Amino acid sequence: METALLPISRPALGSGGITGTWRTLKPVVNLAKCIDCGICWLYCPESVIDWEKGQKIKIDYTYCKGCGICAHECPTKAIEMVPETGL
Ligand code: SF4
Numbered sequence: 001m002e003t004a005l006l007p008i009s010r011p012a013l014g015s016g017g018i019t020g021t022w023r024t025l026k027p028v029v030n031l032a033k034c035i036d037c038g039i040c041w042l043y044c045p046e047s048v049i050d051w052e053k054g055q056k057i058k059i060d061y062t063y064c065k066g067c068g069i070c071a072h073e074c075p076t077k078a079i080e081m082v083p084e085t086g087l
């Protein structure tokens with residue numbers, strides 16, 4: 001008997017579209033605190049965090065909505081949400 005495959009969600013990159021200028025906060029990663037766990041990559045609803053074990057994570061700000069979920073889920077608090085104007 002065949003076993004049914006579990007459904008897997010695969011969100012497209014930046015599924016919410018290009019962000020534009022309305023975002024007020026953006027995530028900035030402190031790589032010194034990052035333990036390379038990939039949790040931010042897993043939780044980002046826009047799928048805009050580029051992570052691969054052994055490589056520094058990168059965030060695509062063109063599509064990032066500034067929701068802060070990555071910062072909230074990061075176990076080492078390596079991601080800080082900073083004002084757009086503060087960069
Ligand atoms: S969740 Fe935090 S510690 Fe883990 S990869 Fe992302 S930034 Fe690094």
Ligand code: SF4
Pocket residue numbers: 026027043044045046047048049059063064065066067068069070071
């Ligand atoms: S702030 Fe939200 S959209 Fe932007 S990288 Fe973090 S989880 Fe993804």
